[in-house]
Amino acid sequence: MINFTFKNNTRIIFGKDTEGQVGKEAAKYGKKVLLHYGGGSIKKYGLYDRVLKSLKDEGLEVMELGGVMPNPRLSLAREGIDICRREKIDSILAVGGGSAIDSAKTISLGVPYSGDVWDFYAGIATPEKVLPIGVVLTIPASGSESSSGAVITNEDGMYKKGFSSELMRPKFAILNPEISFTLPPYQTACGCADMMAHVMERYFTNVRYVELTDRLCEATLKTVINNALKVLEEPENYAARAEIMWAGTIAHNDLLDTGRIGDWASHDIEMEISAIYDLAHGAGLAIVFPAWMEYVYKNDINRFARFAVKVWDVEYDFNDVEKTVKEGIKRLRNFFSEIGLPITLKEAGIPYDRFEEMARKCRKWGPVGKFVELDVNDIIKILEMAK
Amino acid sequence: MINFTFKNNTRIIFGKDTEGQVGKEAAKYGKKVLLHYGGGSIKKYGLYDRVLKSLKDEGLEVMELGGVMPNPRLSLAREGIDICRREKIDSILAVGGGSAIDSAKTISLGVPYSGDVWDFYAGIATPEKVLPIGVVLTIPASGSESSSGAVITNEDGMYKKGFSSELMRPKFAILNPEISFTLPPYQTACGCADMMAHVMERYFTNVRYVELTDRLCEATLKTVINNALKVLEEPENYAARAEIMWAGTIAHNDLLDTGRIGDWASHDIEMEISAIYDLAHGAGLAIVFPAWMEYVYKNDINRFARFAVKVWDVEYDFNDVEKTVKEGIKRLRNFFSEIGLPITLKEAGIPYDRFEEMARKCRKWGPVGKFVELDVNDIIKILEMAK
Numbered sequence: 001m002i003n004f005t006f007k008n009n010t011r012i013i014f015g016k017d018t019e020g021q022v023g024k025e026a027a028k029y030g031k032k033v034l035l036h037y038g039g040g041s042i043k044k045y046g047l048y049d050r051v052l053k054s055l056k057d058e059g060l061e062v063m064e065l066g067g068v069m070p071n072p073r074l075s076l077a078r079e080g081i082d083i084c085r086r087e088k089i090d091s092i093l094a095v096g097g098g099s100a101i102d103s104a105k106t107i108s109l110g111v112p113y114s115g116d117v118w119d120f121y122a123g124i125a126t127p128e129k130v131l132p133i134g135v136v137l138t139i140p141a142s143g144s145e146s147s148s149g150a151v152i153t154n155e156d157g158m159y160k161k162g163f164s165s166e167l168m169r170p171k172f173a174i175l176n177p178e179i180s181f182t183l184p185p186y187q188t189a190c191g192c193a194d195m196m197a198h199v200m201e202r203y204f205t206n207v208r209y210v211e212l213t214d215r216l217c218e219a220t221l222k223t224v225i226n227n228a229l230k231v232l233e234e235p236e237n238y239a240a241r242a243e244i245m246w247a248g249t250i251a252h253n254d255l256l257d258t259g260r261i262g263d264w265a266s267h268d269i270e271m272e273i274s275a276i277y278d279l280a281h282g283a284g285l286a287i288v289f290p291a292w293m294e295y296v297y298k299n300d301i302n303r304f305a306r307f308a309v310k311v312w313d314v315e316y317d318f319n320d321v322e323k324t325v326k327e328g329i330k331r332l333r334n335f336f337s338e339i340g341l342p343i344t345l346k347e348a349g350i351p352y353d354r355f356e357e358m359a360r361k362c363r364k365w366g367p368v369g370k371f372v373e374l375d376v377n378d379i380i381k382i383l384e385m386a387k
Numbered sequence: 388m389i390n391f392t393f394k395n396n397t398r399i400i401f402g403k404d405t406e407g408q409v410g411k412e413a414a415k416y417g418k419k420v421l422l423h424y425g426g427g428s429i430k431k432y433g434l435y436d437r438v439l440k441s442l443k444d445e446g447l448e449v450m451e452l453g454g455v456m457p458n459p460r461l462s463l464a465r466e467g468i469d470i471c472r473r474e475k476i477d478s479i480l481a482v483g484g485g486s487a488i489d490s491a492k493t494i495s496l497g498v499p500y501s502g503d504v505w506d507f508y509a510g511i512a513t514p515e516k517v518l519p520i521g522v523v524l525t526i527p528a529s530g531s532e533s534s535s536g537a538v539i540t541n542e543d544g545m546y547k548k549g550f551s552s553e554l555m556r557p558k559f560a561i562l563n564p565e566i567s568f569t570l571p572p573y574q575t576a577c578g579c580a581d582m583m584a585h586v587m588e589r590y591f592t593n594v595r596y597v598e599l600t601d602r603l604c605e606a607t608l609k610t611v612i613n614n615a616l617k618v619l620e621e622p623e624n625y626a627a628r629a630e631i632m633w634a635g636t637i638a639h640n641d642l643l644d645t646g647r648i649g650d651w652a653s654h655d656i657e658m659e660i661s662a663i664y665d666l667a668h669g670a671g672l673a674i675v676f677p678a679w680m681e682y683v684y685k686n687d688i689n690r691f692a693r694f695a696v697k698v699w700d701v702e703y704d705f706n707d708v709e710k711t712v713k714e715g716i717k718r719l720r721n722f723f724s725e726i727g728l729p730i731t732l733k734e735a736g737i738p739y740d741r742f743e744e745m746a747r748k749c750r751k752w753g754p755v756g757k758f759v760e761l762d763v764n765d766i767i768k769i770l771e772m773a774k
Contacts, residue, residue: 001629003402008395014646015390209626212610212634219602226598239596242388246645247599255642258633259401 001259008253010146011172018176023054025172029132030090032061036104037095038068045182072103074154080107091132098142105150105168108133121161135173140245141191143252145173160275177241189339190282192228197285198251202262204371210260217256218310223247228339265369266292272358277350286336291386293329296372345386355383388646395640397533398559405563410441412559416519417477419448423491424482425455432569459490461541467494478519485529492537492555495520508548522560527632528578530639532560547662564628576726577669579615584672585638589649591758597647604643605697610634652756653679659745664737673723678773680716683759732773742770
């Protein structure tokens with residue numbers, strides 16, 4: 001275990017009907033709120049009305065900025081920054097999934113900063129303060145509701161890039177599993193793949209003696225796997241939706257990181273795919289992660305065997321550990337397929353002609369992968385294996 | 388899963404040599420610090436000097452109050468409250484285990500309160516503010532370093548009583564596993580029993596559909612069990628000490644509570660024993676918990692079977708579930724014995740003549756046990772089974 005510091009001060013408000021508390025929570029951070037969201041789904045099912053009522057009941061003044069797209073764009077965040085400055089907004093409330101939250105985080109970074117908010121993502125600036133943000137979560141997936149990070153796509157070159165700072169953790173996050181009842185199966189499945197990837201990125205580490213967090217990772221993965229199938233069969237199964245939703249937060253609130261160094265190559269590679277092809281992040285991860293595993297497993301065959309045995313209940317083959325490992329990867333891929341995700345680039349309709357471009361863009365910001373560091377050729381090979 | 392709110396804003400600073408950061412952390416909360424600790428062990432191994440140096444290096448003014456005893460006493464906390472008021476102390480730094488931390492928490496509650504600090508424990512007052520406290524942990528056990536609770540013993544009647552409030556979470560906690568190298572085997576074992584009990588109190592719940600937290604509980608228990616034997620064999624095994632120390636925090640930082648209702652009868656009963664006989668809390672729990680299990684397991688035989696299978700690797704007996712359950716309890720008791728703890732009142736030298744008195748005191752503050760509510764006769768029977 002390596003030295004670490006850990007503090008996560010997002011207040012989680014979890015359960016049925018909890019969105020009614022949003023006004024009271026938001027009121028702690030000032031009078032003027034920017035309500036930030038995506039498309040029409042929050043209006044379709046009445047969530048928008050309930051949130052707005054709760055805010056108004058507390059006497060809050062509400063400005064709105066909708067239109068966040070999956071793989072949220074820098075241009076909209078810049079628009080949000082302008083609104084917040086012009087209207088002297090006190091806090092931002094993201095109602096949505098990872099895209100709305102990450103867009104809100106980007107706005108919150110940009111408002112008090114004198115330069116261009118992309119500077120943070122480009123690694124040439126460090127935030128000193130941010131606008132407080134709150135969340136009403138609609139899609140369990142990104143873990144952004146209590147994470148310190150955000151990912152944004154810069155349309156100028158279609159660079160999709162992440163940035164993280166402790167300042168960026170939302171002040172509060174309201175998680176009502178009922179809100180996820182109406183999520184379409186594909187989005188539900190993408191969310192499950194996303195949270196599983198968050199755990200797996202942390203799981204594959206070269207740091208030795210990380211037993212507690214290994215076990216916590218396995219516990220979280222098994223819970224997602226077990227409940228993903230349930231919610232796809234019964235979208236209104238509250239118990240299963242609740243497991244998925246809470247697991248999504250735990251997967252990315254940095255607890256599972258403590259004392260270890262994660263890999264994150266699969267995320268980096270996937271971001272290059274979705275930046276160009278606008279694929280859902282979770283679907284991209286379902287394609288990339290197993291291919292990455294096949295490419296790197298020899299770096300630590302015992303860790304991959306543990307993954308197979310502890311997460312996928314593969315019987316350990318004492319005579320052929322590699323067979324155990326491969327069976328684990330196979331079950332992961334089968335699982336992604338079973339929940340309705342593409343497991344090859346072909347299935348996702350992604351052509352094979354820009355692998356080198358993606359690989360070069362991926363390496364543009366520095367090293368890729370901490371479990372195994374990948375160069376441009378390695379990334380191309382992984383993309384080849386994901387065909 | 389039931390609705391919950393969760394926020395734990397203790398900043399954890401974990402790892403080798405981290406106590407050197409204490410001055411910088413403490414300086415965030417003012418200029419005058421009360422250094423609060425127990426006996427001589429922190430002086431014996433140089434920790435006292437290192438902490439004091441770090442505080443002085445930041446220009447902090449340090450007052451001291453040592454002498455915290457195991458099962459910390461209200462009288463010393465009152466003394467601390469007087470010192471803090473008289474000297475206008477800004478924050479309290481507890482250097483020690485649960486006793487020093489709980490004593491510090493009691494002081495921090497009492498300083499800004501106009502009445503007697505026991506009022507909080509007696510349930511007739513609610514705190515509005517507290518003095519900030521920090522921790523340098525020496526004994527992984529209580530989880531008090533990031534918990535919202537404290538337990539104090541009122542010498543007037545030898546009442547040992549707990550109280551909890553979100554305000555009471557320490558602002559920071561420094562956890563260096565190396566500091567626990569010098570812990571004697573008995574204290575190490577008591578600590579392991581204490582943290583296991585914190586998990587088990589939460590594990591035995593009547594709330595259905597708590598899969599993620601069930602699995603997280605099991606992960607934490609298995610880690611403690613696996614590493615307890617290692618640290619007893621090799622006291623300077625950093626990796627194993629680190630697992631134990633981090634598990635002790637996770638066991639009681641309220642994450643494992645989310646969405647469930649724990650039992651806590653074993654804690655309540657144990658507190659009556661240690662209030663009178665000044666037994667180490669962990670040792671008392673090693674005696675009481677298995678007896679409690681034997682008394683209540685029929686309330687949910689499947690949950691106890693799960694405990695046996697998932698935590699103790701008992702092979703599930705499809706023809707005789709009760710046998711599975713009993714084997715699990717037996718392994719728990721054997722484990723406590725193996726790590727050097729008493730598993731009967733007799734082994735701890737505790738006489739059998741005050742069971743009724745303890746049972747009545749235990750019920751004095753209200754219901755005991757939420758998994759199974761126990762009356763005075765039930766508690767007496769459990770104590771009988773613990774002979």
